[in-house]
Amino acid sequence: MPIRLASHVLPLLLCLLLALATPLHAQQPTAVIAAEARLESWSDPIEALGTLRADESVTLSATVTEIVAELAFGDGEVVEAGKLLVRLADDEEQADLRVAQALRDERRNAVNRLAQLQERNLAPRGDLEDARARLRQVEAEIQGLEARLANYRLRAPFDGVTGFRNISVGSLVTPGTELVTLDKLDVMKLDFNVPEVFLSLLEPGLTLTAHSAAYPDDDFTGTIASVGARVDPVSRSVPVRAELDNPDLKLRPGMLIEVVVQRQPRETMVIPEAALIPEGNRQYVLVLHENGDYQVERRQITIGARRKGEVEVLEGLSEGQLVVAHGTERVRDGQPARLLGILDDDTSVPEILRRERDASEAES
The missing domain is CATH 2.40.30.170 (Efflux pump adaptor protein, beta barrel domain)
Incomplete structure (x- = not known):
């Protein structure tokens, strides 16, 4: 008994037969966005x-009990090594130093006179040695006074930035009082x-x-x-x-x-993570061959580490090859593709789609 088909089914069957009979190369290429495999710096x-x-960080503190005579820094000031930051009143110590310096001059003159007399055998040699010993004694006292005077002047030990100033001129400070920080x-x-x-x-x-x-x-x-x-x-x-x-x-x-x-x-090969097609423990990508119609090749690769949006490729790709980054679900192995654009640091997917839309509107 012959099978009769409804009249409205015949056109649908005809379209299906024509589609099946259409060769692969005559199909409309699928639009895709690609990315280039490139060498980049990578680390785990x-x-x-x-x-x-x-x-370097230090807190300069007082080592003597005295009144602050001068503050030579401001809050957060950049200073160089050796700059005077704080000076304490040292009038009494300066007076002691001047007394010692005067005594040194006196004893130095006495040594010079005795040395001249000794050259003419008019003075005992012992007197000259005693005078020289007294001169060395006063010179040592001067060195001690100068060392103590250094405690009255606080200087920056290195280039740095001062902290807040929490003292004022006229403040009485004691040993251990923090005067200024320097970083x-x-x-x-x-x-x-x-x-x-x-x-x-x-x-x-x-x-x-x-x-x-x-x-x-x-x-x-x-x-x-x-x-x-x-x-x-x-x-x-x-x-x-x-x-x-x-x-x-x-x-x-x-x-x-x-x-x-x-x-x-x-240095390693890097592609976008979106280009991966996982199947079990294997990873595949769709490679675009630049032969005029961008024919698609499904290829297995070996991957390494991952980072945000990117994956390291150990085997399977060469530098400069194009892989499908967007559109992997619509294109198949052996099919031609229409390349909309290539992703890079300066070109994003929205920008590529916007350019394609503008080009289509311009043609229409």
């Missing part, structure tokens, strides 16, 4: 939290702890990147200066100290810093 990061310290801030020390499992991977010279909540848009780079000699038996972590350049003096002691240590730095 170790993340931690650390605290900043000044490269060397052009280089900062960054102390942080990492788990002991990374101990074998840490060594002086490794680079790191530091971030502060105070400057969210800034990256501060530095290097590990030293690794602690002991592991904390409670936290099982090892202390690490790094050094950061701070030419703009943005970083300050005590700041909390996010640290990313660049472990095992290397």
Whole structure:
């Protein structure tokens, strides 16, 4: 008995037969966005939290009981090594020094007279030696007075930034009174702890990147200066100290810093993570051959580490090859593709789509 089909089914069957009969090369290419496999610097990061310290830090205190005679610094002032910061009243000590200097001149003249007489055998040699001994004695007293006078003048021991001034001229200070703080801030020390499992991977010279909540848009780079000699038996972590350049003096002691240590730095092949097509334990990508119609090849690759939005390729790709980054679910192995654009640091997916839309509107 012959099978009769409804009249409205015949056109649908005809369209289906035509579609099946259409050769693959005659199909409309699928639009895709690609990315280029490229060599980039890569490292396996170790993340931690650390605290900043000044490269050099000191609190200058009084060592004598006296009145402040002069303050030669302001709050947060950048000073050079050797600059006078605080002078205490030293009138009495200066007077003692002048007395000793006068006595030195007197005894020096006596030595000179006795030396001239001794040359003419008119004075005993013993008198000359005694005069020289008395001269050395007063010279030692002068050195002691000058050393004590240094305690009345506080100078910057190194280039740095002063703290707040909390004393005034005329204040009576005693030994131990804190007069001024000074911090060397052009280089900062960054102390942080990492788990002991990374101990074998840490060594002086490794680079790191530091971030502060105070400057969210800034990256501060530095290097590990030293690794602690002991592991904390409670936290099982090892202390690490790094050094950061701070030419703009943005970083300050005590700041909390996010640290990313660049472990095992290397040059490696990198593609966007969106280009991966996982199947069990295997990873595939769709390679675009630049032969005019961008024919698609499904290829297995071997991947390494991952980071935000990117993956390391160990085997399967060469530098400069194009892989499908967006549109992997619509295109198949062996099909032609229409390349809308190539992603890079300056070109994003929305920008590529906007350019394609503008071009389509211009043609229509």
